[in-house]
Amino acid sequence: MALHNDLLLRVLRGEKVERPPIWLMRQAGRILPEYRAVRERLSGFIELVQSPDLVAEVTLQPVDALDVDAAILFSDILVVPEAMGLPYEMVEARGPWFPKTIETMADVDSLISGDNAAERLGYVYDGIHKTLTALNQRVPLIGFSGAPFTLFCYMVEGKGSKTFSKAKKMLYTRPDIAHKLLQKITDTIIAYLRQKIKSGVNVVQIFDSWAGVLDSASYDRFSIPYLRQINEALKDSCPVILFPKGAWFSLQALHDIGSSGLGIDWNIDAAYARTITGPYKVLQGNLDPCVLYANEDTISQEANRMCNDFGPCHIANLGHGVYPDTPLENVKHFVNSVKRFRYS
Amino acid sequence: MALHNDLLLRVLRGEKVERPPIWLMRQAGRILPEYRAVRERLSGFIELVQSPDLVAEVTLQPVDALDVDAAILFSDILVVPEAMGLPYEMVEARGPWFPKTIETMADVDSLISGDNAAERLGYVYDGIHKTLTALNQRVPLIGFSGAPFTLFCYMVEGKGSKTFSKAKKMLYTRPDIAHKLLQKITDTIIAYLRQKIKSGVNVVQIFDSWAGVLDSASYDRFSIPYLRQINEALKDSCPVILFPKGAWFSLQALHDIGSSGLGIDWNIDAAYARTITGPYKVLQGNLDPCVLYANEDTISQEANRMCNDFGPCHIANLGHGVYPDTPLENVKHFVNSVKRFRYS
Numbered sequence: 117m118a119l120h121n122d123l124l125l126r127v128l129r130g131e132k133v134e135r136p137p138i139w140l141m142r143q144a145g146r147i148l149p150e151y152r153a154v155r156e157r158l159s160g161f162i163e164l165v166q167s168p169d170l171v172a173e174v175t176l177q178p179v180d181a182l183d184v185d186a187a188i189l190f191s192d193i194l195v196v197p198e199a200m201g202l203p204y205e206m207v208e209a210r211g212p213w214f215p216k217t218i219e220t221m222a223d224v225d226s227l228i229s230g231d232n233a234a235e236r237l238g239y240v241y242d243g244i245h246k247t248l249t250a251l252n253q254r255v256p257l258i259g260f261s262g263a264p265f266t267l268f269c270y271m272v273e274g275k276g277s278k279t280f281s282k283a284k285k286m287l288y289t290r291p292d293i294a295h296k297l298l299q300k301i302t303d304t305i306i307a308y309l310r311q312k313i314k315s316g317v318n319v320v321q322i323f324d325s326w327a328g329v330l331d332s333a334s335y336d337r338f339s340i341p342y343l344r345q346i347n348e349a350l351k352d353s354c355p356v357i358l359f360p361k362g363a364w365f366s367l368q369a370l371h372d373i374g375s376s377g378l379g380i381d382w383n384i385d386a387a388y389a390r391t392i393t394g395p396y397k398v399l400q401g402n403l404d405p406c407v408l409y410a411n412e413d414t415i416s417q418e419a420n421r422m423c424n425d426f427g428p429c430h431i432a433n434l435g436h437g438v439y440p441d442t443p444l445e446n447v448k449h450f451v452n453s454v455k456r457f458r459y460s
Numbered sequence: 461m462a463l464h465n466d467l468l469l470r471v472l473r474g475e476k477v478e479r480p481p482i483w484l485m486r487q488a489g490r491i492l493p494e495y496r497a498v499r500e501r502l503s504g505f506i507e508l509v510q511s512p513d514l515v516a517e518v519t520l521q522p523v524d525a526l527d528v529d530a531a532i533l534f535s536d537i538l539v540v541p542e543a544m545g546l547p548y549e550m551v552e553a554r555g556p557w558f559p560k561t562i563e564t565m566a567d568v569d570s571l572i573s574g575d576n577a578a579e580r581l582g583y584v585y586d587g588i589h590k591t592l593t594a595l596n597q598r599v600p601l602i603g604f605s606g607a608p609f610t611l612f613c614y615m616v617e618g619k620g621s622k623t624f625s626k627a628k629k630m631l632y633t634r635p636d637i638a639h640k641l642l643q644k645i646t647d648t649i650i651a652y653l654r655q656k657i658k659s660g661v662n663v664v665q666i667f668d669s670w671a672g673v674l675d676s677a678s679y680d681r682f683s684i685p686y687l688r689q690i691n692e693a694l695k696d697s698c699p700v701i702l703f704p705k706g707a708w709f710s711l712q713a714l715h716d717i718g719s720s721g722l723g724i725d726w727n728i729d730a731a732y733a734r735t736i737t738g739p740y741k742v743l744q745g746n747l748d749p750c751v752l753y754a755n756e757d758t759i760s761q762e763a764n765r766m767c768n769d770f771g772p773c774h775i776a777n778l779g780h781g782v783y784p785d786t787p788l789e790n791v792k793h794f795v796n797s798v799k800r801f802r803y804s
Contacts, residue, residue, distance in 0.1 A: 285753040
């Protein structure tokens with residue numbers, strides 16, 4: 117059975133298309149009243165992530181409401197540390213919190229990893245099956261994971277941070293522990309994403325959300341090699357999109373990994389990105405989410421400017437997850453502006 | 461009377477020197493036990509900022525303890541919004557909080573600005589006089605201000621934020637209000653820094669701490685013109701150092717402002733910066749503060765690498781304020797490593 121709308125996959129295969137496909141990071145989320153209604157019935161975010169029926173429901177919501185060109189499986193990057201033996205709580209208005217963190221080599225040795233960890237995430241694969249049934253081949257389904265460095269940040273720091281100085285301290289004081297932990301996380305991500313692909317996702321995206329806390333030399337040492345392992349392990353079975361937020365300084369190294377797609381944020385303009393990647397790399401992004409607070413004219417102009425600036429080989433998106441207080445009508449206007457765009 | 465150590469001023473004048481001067485952002489602060497002792501006697505941070513005798517005491521502490529090449533007047537960037545009529549509180553472990561924020565043109569119109577605001581900051585100028593007496597010409601004294609865009613962020617958002625989406629929303633929805641507010645802030649910064657220079661500071665630094673939340677086009681519109689005004693107004697009376705954290709994407713425009721010095725963070729490596737600024741721009745920075753968690757060998761190596769990579773026309777510093785939990789011995793080792801360095 118073929119997808120009714122396979123625009124995203126065609127772009128990722130390098131085929132010529134009329135306009136960029138569009139989806140939004142965090143499209144399944146608080147911008148939608150029907151999502152907020154589901155959340156209100158539940159005790160918390162983690163309950164939603166672990167309920168396959170609800171995951172399917174909220175994953176479908178933006179496909180119905182916004183008519184985007186892809187669904188992204190509702191989940192959380194922190195299911196991976198949890199499966200490795202490091203459970204977390206989601207503290208309202210503060211974000212994630214890990215009661216236990218990684219400090220020593222013994223802590224790393226005690227973690228579950230690879231297939232043994234991945235098999236503990238059955239609720240995710242169940243969610244994929246339910247989603248695919250409900251989706252009924254309308255659009256491709258994207259599955260995601262946090263990048264090794266970003267998960268490392270949470271597992272060592274224990275919570276969100278502006279600097280992640282505790283996590284980075286380990287890079288400078290115990291690089292041996294850091295590399296061993298990064299490798300175990302990488303093995304788990306690969307096993308996990310293999311299961312997701314086997315369950316039916318069409319594309320995987322790797323979020324390196326905290327890339328921007330590093331310098332180029334550290335990023336090349338503590339993130340790039342692990343991202344490369346993931347891409348090498350998966351690329352023959354599924355297109356991989358890397359999204360290294362804030363890592364403009366390692367764009368060349370990221371490009372050289374050779375993933376099918378590379379997401380960029382609004383700090384990097386299209387012209388700069390193209391000087392490094394050339395015209396044929398599939399780039400994803402990168403409108404500032406705050407543009408969606410503006411009036412319709414500005415949103416259309418910025419959407420058109422973005423599509424023109426990137427040229428073909430582009431997936432339209434924001435440079436970050438859509439902000440929860442964005443007016444829904446503005447989100448729709450953005451999606452429709454991109455859908456009206458045509459490459460000349 | 462001449463300064464005993466004027467290395468910083470000589471570099472900023474473009475003179476040839478043997479080694480880079482060194483000071484640290486947040487050198488007067490929690491890394492020093494004598495600072496923590498002062499803080500313990502007080503009810504809060506703002507009390508310290510407003511006490512000229514204590515300001516002089518804590519400003520001198522790192523000159524004694526670390527033997528750095530400059531003192532920086534202990535203060536807070538948020539004294540400027542407060543003088544403009546927008547008071548704030550410092551909430552322990554959460555950061556600044558403004559009970560009232562700027563939302564409308566009427567809110568902007570009601571703000572005090574320029575000389576009228578600057579004259580309300582007498583406690584800062586008193587602090588300078590007391591500091592200069594205590595400093596006794598040992599090293600230059602740096603005074604600072606927040607940049608217009610960064611102060612705008614706090615005055616509209618009302619608190620710290622990872623995204624400053626509320627503040628940025630105004631840029632897209634009401635650029636007229638944003639520009640009027642930015643101009644009033646700029647007028648106040650200029651009047652305030654003129655008073656600081658008149659009171660005796662030898663250098664001023666402008667912290668654009670939240671530059672990195674913008675894209676290049678927005679930064680060129682909402683920050684660069686105001687930074688240029690400040691530099692133009694002050695450059696004939698005092699060297700100006702701009703420190704736009706995260707604004708790598710506008711480095712060319714920042715360089716073109718022509719300030720005496722330009723601070724950069726660790727995301728930007730020296731080689732990249734020099735391709736844009738050339739060899740003669742005085743660059744300040746940029747070691748990752750987390751390097752100071754490492755052992756002495758690593759700290760020395762990284763200090764030497766930094767000094768070599770920038771070459772002459774460089775002020776050694778971190779790429780951000782020193783983190784409060786940095787071991788003091790490591791900070792001293794960093795300072796001494798730079799002081800042993802010689803240009804070949």
